[in-house]
Amino acid sequence: MKLLHIDSSILAGFSTSRILTKAIAAQWADQHPGTEVEYLDLAARQPAHFDQAAMSYRANKAEADLTDAERASKAETDALLQQFLRADVVVVGAPMYNFTIPTQLKAWIDRIAQPGHTFRYSAAGPEGLAKGKVVIVASTRGGAYSTSDMGQAMEHQESYLKTVFGFLGVTDVRIVRAEGLGMGDAARTAALSAAANDTQAAVAKVA
Ligand SMILES: Cc1cc2nc3c(=O)[nH]c(=O)nc-3n(C[C@H](O)[C@H](O)[C@H](O)COP(=O)(O)O)c2cc1C
Numbered sequence: 072m073k074l075l076h077i078d079s080s081i082l083a084g085f086s087t088s089r090i091l092t093k094a095i096a097a098q099w100a101d102q103h104p105g106t107e108v109e110y111l112d113l114a115a116r117q118p119a120h121f122d123q124a125a126m127s128y129r130a131n132k133a134e135a136d137l138t139d140a141e142r143a144s145k146a147e148t149d150a151l152l153q154q155f156l157r158a159d160v161v162v163v164g165a166p167m168y169n170f171t172i173p174t175q176l177k178a179w180i181d182r183i184a185q186p187g188h189t190f191r192y193s194a195a196g197p198e199g200l201a202k203g204k205v206v207i208v209a210s211t212r213g214g215a216y217s218t219s220d221m222g223q224a225m226e227h228q229e230s231y232l233k234t235v236f237g238f239l240g241v242t243d244v245r246i247v248r249a250e251g252l253g254m255g256d257a258a259r260t261a262a263l264s265a266a267a268n269d270t271q272a273a274v275a276k277v278a
Pocket residue numbers: 080081082085086087088089166167168169170171211212213214215252253
């Protein structure tokens with residue numbers, strides 16, 4: 072079994088989501104002997120924004136017709152896409168920044184969301200092609216959003232990730248949540264304890 076461990080926090084040694092993803096990956100590997108872990112640090116190695124050169128990936132241009140920028144972009148897309156496709160389990164560190172995910176994580180999603188590879192459209196509508204994977208999201212946020220209608224309406228982090236992974240065919244998205252991290256020591260302690268419980272549940276759940 073292959074596990075892809077992804078971090079996207081820009082807070083380096085002060086990051087909470089990095090602590091959570093490390094614990095999730097370690098517990099998963101403990102409970103599933105033989106797990107091979109690949110690591111991707113999106114803050115250390117940011118994918119380029121999905122731009123005009125990146126769109127050539129969808130144009131099926133012959134290799135010889137690609138510009139240097141298009142060739143480099145295609146290689147980046149291919150590498151990230153294949154890495155995602157070969158994973159059975161993906162652990163994603165996803166802090167909330169400005170009500171949504173970090174730009175580095177969005178750039179990665181833009182690379183792996185590729186028609187013909189991870190989704191396709193037919194007369195019946197969209198179909199996700201990355202089926203059979205488990206995604207575990209380590210969600211961290213300074214405020215609390217899960218406990219009120221207003222909070223749930225304001226957050227575009229967990230809800231976005233569930234939508235986009237679902238669109239790509241991943242129906243099993245598990246959330247490990249530490250929220251209220253900026254609301255004082257007691258709230259932070261409670262958040263980390265809740266996340267530890269979520270981690271146990273997420274790792275123990277049978278697909
Ligand atoms: C640039 C930036 C933007 C943030 N925006 C929000 C936000 O919109 N809502 C919120 O509740 N917390 C926000 N926070 C707080 C983070 O969600 C919190 O610090 C969390 O622990 C980040 O996870 P990390 O420690 O793994 O980076 C923000 C933090 C940063 C650095």
